[in-house]
Amino acid sequence: xxxxxxxxxxxxxxxxxxxxxxxxxxxxxxxxxxxxxxxxxxxxxxxxxxxxxxxxxxxxxxxxxxxxxxxxxxxxxxxxxxxxxxxxxxxxxxxxxxxxxxxxxxxxxxxxxxxxxxxxxxxxxxxxxxxxxxxxxxxxxxxxxxxxxxxxxxxxxxxxxxxxxxxxxxxxxxxxxxxxxxxxxxxxxxxxxxxxxxxxxxxxxxxxxxxxxxxxxxxxxxxxxxxxxxxxxxxxxxxxxxxxxxxxxxxxxxxxxxxxxxxxxxxxxxxxxxxxxxxxxxxxxxxxxxxxxxxxxxxxxxxxxxxxxxxxxxxxxxxxxxxxxxxxxxxxxxxxxxxxxxxxxxxxxxxxxxxxxxxxxxxxxxxxxxxxxx
Amino acid sequence: xxxxxxxxxxxxxxxxxxxxxxxxxxxxxxxxxxxxxxxxxxxxxxxxxxxxxxxxxxxxxxxxxxxxxxxxxxxxxxxxxxxxxxxxxxxxxxxxxxxxxxxxxxxxxxxxxxxxxxxxxxxxxxxxxxxxxxxxxxxxxxxxxxxxxxxxxxxxxxxxxxxxxxxxxxxxxxxxxxxxxxxxxxxxxxxxxxxxxxxxxxxxxxxxxxxxxxxxxxxxxxxxxxxxxxxxxxxxxxxxxxxxxxxxxxxxxxxxxxxxxxxxxxxxxxxxxxxxxxxxxxxxxxxxxxxxxxxxxxxxxxxxxxxxxxxxxxxxxxxxxxxxxxxxxxxxxxxxxxxxxxxxxxxxxxxxxxxxxxxxxxxxxxxxxxxxxx
Numbered sequence: 248x249x250x251x252x253x254x255x256x257x258x259x260x261x262x263x264x265x266x267x268x269x270x271x272x273x274x275x276x277x278x279x280x281x282x283x284x285x286x287x288x289x290x291x292x293x294x295x296x297x298x299x300x301x302x303x304x305x306x307x308x309x310x311x312x313x314x315x316x317x318x319x320x321x322x323x324x325x326x327x328x329x330x331x332x333x334x335x336x337x338x339x340x341x342x343x344x345x346x347x348x349x350x351x352x353x354x355x356x357x358x359x360x361x362x363x364x365x366x367x368x369x370x371x372x373x374x375x376x377x378x379x380x381x382x383x384x385x386x387x388x389x390x391x392x393x394x395x396x397x398x399x400x401x402x403x404x405x406x407x408x409x410x411x412x413x414x415x416x417x418x419x420x421x422x423x424x425x426x427x428x429x430x431x432x433x434x435x436x437x438x439x440x441x442x443x444x445x446x447x448x449x450x451x452x453x454x455x456x457x458x459x460x461x462x463x464x465x466x467x468x469x470x471x472x473x474x475x476x477x478x479x480x481x482x483x484x485x486x487x488x489x490x491x492x493x494x495x496x497x498x499x500x501x502x503x504x505x506x507x508x509x510x511x512x513x514x515x516x517x518x519x520x521x522x523x524x525x526x527x528x529x530x531x532x533x534x535x536x537x538x539x540x541x542x543x544x545x546x547x548x549x550x551x552x553x554x555x556x557x558x559x560x561x562x563x564x565x566x567x568x569x570x571x572x573x574x575x576x577x578x579x580x581x582x583x584x585x586x587x588x589x590x591x592x593x594x595x596x597x598x599x600x601x602x603x604x605x606x607x608x609x610x611x612x613x614x615x616x617x618x619x620x621x
Numbered sequence: 622x623x624x625x626x627x628x629x630x631x632x633x634x635x636x637x638x639x640x641x642x643x644x645x646x647x648x649x650x651x652x653x654x655x656x657x658x659x660x661x662x663x664x665x666x667x668x669x670x671x672x673x674x675x676x677x678x679x680x681x682x683x684x685x686x687x688x689x690x691x692x693x694x695x696x697x698x699x700x701x702x703x704x705x706x707x708x709x710x711x712x713x714x715x716x717x718x719x720x721x722x723x724x725x726x727x728x729x730x731x732x733x734x735x736x737x738x739x740x741x742x743x744x745x746x747x748x749x750x751x752x753x754x755x756x757x758x759x760x761x762x763x764x765x766x767x768x769x770x771x772x773x774x775x776x777x778x779x780x781x782x783x784x785x786x787x788x789x790x791x792x793x794x795x796x797x798x799x800x801x802x803x804x805x806x807x808x809x810x811x812x813x814x815x816x817x818x819x820x821x822x823x824x825x826x827x828x829x830x831x832x833x834x835x836x837x838x839x840x841x842x843x844x845x846x847x848x849x850x851x852x853x854x855x856x857x858x859x860x861x862x863x864x865x866x867x868x869x870x871x872x873x874x875x876x877x878x879x880x881x882x883x884x885x886x887x888x889x890x891x892x893x894x895x896x897x898x899x900x901x902x903x904x905x906x907x908x909x910x911x912x913x914x915x916x917x918x919x920x921x922x923x924x925x926x927x928x929x930x931x932x933x934x935x936x937x938x939x940x941x942x943x944x945x946x947x948x949x950x951x952x953x954x955x956x957x958x959x960x961x962x963x964x965x966x967x968x969x970x971x972x973x974x975x976x977x978x979x980x981x982x983x984x985x986x987x988x989x990x991x992x993x994x995x
Contacts, residue, residue: 271645278916280840280841281687281850282838282840283838283840283850285687285840285916286916286917286934286935286936286937287935289663312659313654313655313659375977376977376978383760386757387760387763387764388764389761390764401976464655464656466654466655466659467654467975468981469975469976471975471977471979474654476655542652543660561661562935562936562938562942563652563660564936601750601845602749602750602775602844603749603845604750607842
């Protein structure tokens with residue numbers, strides 16, 4: 248039942264051709280106003296166990312999609328497996344921020360800077376680019392304090408600091424011919440697909456998903472690293488194994504567990520204030536490891552049930568669509584007490600209020616999504 | 622050919638029931654990465670002339686949708702028709718900002734404050750609520766200057782100032798029994814559907830669209846006024862008449878023309894820096910009056926061709942979906958010289974770059990949209 252290479256599952260519609268009028272993904276999330284549906288979000292969901300059995304499927308889970316930042320934990324496996332985390336004495340906060348799409352809050356920036364310092368590097372080595380933090384309040388706080396954004400504020404800076412720690416490890420290996428002062432030069436260009444660091448990262452992604460990335464469509468991510476199109480079924484399988492380690496070599500399984508535990512201990516590091524991932528993991532602890540990606544992608548490991556979940560919204564909407572769908576999936580697949588269930592329902596059936604605090608509508612998981620998730 | 626009340630056109634699918642798997646709106650806009658479609662936006666488009674003839678139709682144009690802020694020009698008609706604009710000596714900037722969803726930039730705030738002062742009121746009379754300006758740079762500039770947001774910064778503050786000017790006019794009518802000092806009390810609650818001001822505004826919307834709003838689904842907008850669900854065909858008809866005045870009483874036709882000309886003279890007032898509406902009208906002048914609304918709605922009057930356009934994206938995406946679709950509609954329906962056509966193509970076929978400036982993909986009008994728009 249382990250999924251093999253591409254072309255195995257029949258794709259119900261091509262991503263390149265046609266208008267998708269034929270067999271289409273259903274509505275997973277709807278926005279209501281005045282009691283009627285104002286907008287709707289279509290998408291697909293795969294729930295898979297660590298043996299590769301598809302436990303629930305909604306929409307097309309065989310079409311390859313770019314997972315973007317949802318797979319940062321898979322891209323961080325080499326950081327632990329290579330021995331870099333041990334040699335550089337990385338703690339849980341640093342491992343958690345390596346899996347993050349963070350808000351660029353002062354805590355994130357400090358941990359990333361510390362991580363780079365442990366590798367003998369600084370923000371100048373980051374190749375992710377700089378942007379103002381996504382969280383507007385953080386932008387305003389920075390503006391008041393006269394701080395301009397650097398690459399440390401980039402939501403991917405922790406992942407990139409992890410890549411640089413891998414570079415440090417590769418450079419330190421016997422025969423690498425890189426002395427400490429040559430590290431910066433060795434690491435340069437690490438975002439490129441042919442760089443030794445990115446080759447490690449890509450190999451890890453391929454091993455975890457069981458999908459042949461040589462044959463996959465490749466794009467460039469917002470932070471300049473390659474992103475590969477992978478079917479939801481394979482992504483969900485990888486996350487089932489992140490949660491259980493089943494069918495994985497001991498080193499990879501241990502690395503996944505260490506990253507999961509690090510994030511469970513420091514969920515703020517993986518997102519930040521008011522972020523879905525952070526809030527859910529603060530509440531549910533190690534029972535859920537979830538990670539949003541750009542363009543409406545969401546992946547989760549549910550270790551207690553041995554399941555992995557992968558979601559892609561057709562329209563690429565994260566903040567209100569993929570999150571609501573993921574909340575419904577967690578409600579359906581995780582054993583929750585009444586308080587936890589109520590907390591999660593507040594994320595899958597959201598009252599919308601306007602600037603005056605007046606209730607104007609709701610965002611909610613569509614009936615079909617709840618039915619199919621059981 | 623004038624559309625009449627609801628129930629006339631067969632709705633191809635209900636907004637209340639089912640998953641919409643049957644006859645569905647086509648993909649109008651697609652986001653590409655690495656040469657493949659990463660995300661897609663479905664929707665519907667109506668292009669209608671002032672006699673009510675449907676010139677082009679894509680998807681379901683009979684299903685009522687909430688037009689939200691796209692109809693601010695229709696809601697501003699009473700400001701001119703009632704005589705308020707003349708009596709209060711409102712200029713073009715003030716009329717333009719009454720039709721705006723503005724960025725909350727200093728210029729917008731100043732004009733709205735001036736408009737309120739002409740009515741003998743101030744920001745305390747606004748019932749739209751306060752929010753930080755949508756444009757992040759404006760937020761940061763305010764934070765640096767130590768300015769907190771007020772109702773003047775609300776993107777709808779100009780529309781609300783217009784409502785208050787109508788209140789001032791109604792209060793001044795013989796027999797109203799309201800003296801100048803009683804205006805604030807008379808205006809209070811103007812956002813409610815039963816207030817004399819909102820009754821004027823709703824009557825104007827009904828007259829302009831030819832749609833029976835007593836029978837329409839009603840919701841509450843972000844700024845607390847009612848919003849009524851109206852089919853795209855009726856919205857496009859109203860905008861065709863905004864552009865031409867055909868079939869309208871002389872007073873309403875003149876009011877629409879005065880508002881259009883005011884916006885064409887001050888397109889910055891209707892949006893602001895880097896905003897689609899502002900940029901397009903700065904470039905094309907009176908040949909286009911276009912206005913975005915929340916949840917993926919976009920309406921336009923194209924006076925030179927005597928056409929109205931109304932668009933609704935199923936998923937509610939404005940910034941990249943409704944705008945790209947509207948740009949394609951303008952390209953198809955407006956006579957443009959080469960430079961103008963190139964400018965508009967830059968808005969309907971957008972190169973996406975990441976934080977490092979590397980080209981990573983594109984947003985573009987789908988082939989089906991361009992074909993059907995002819």
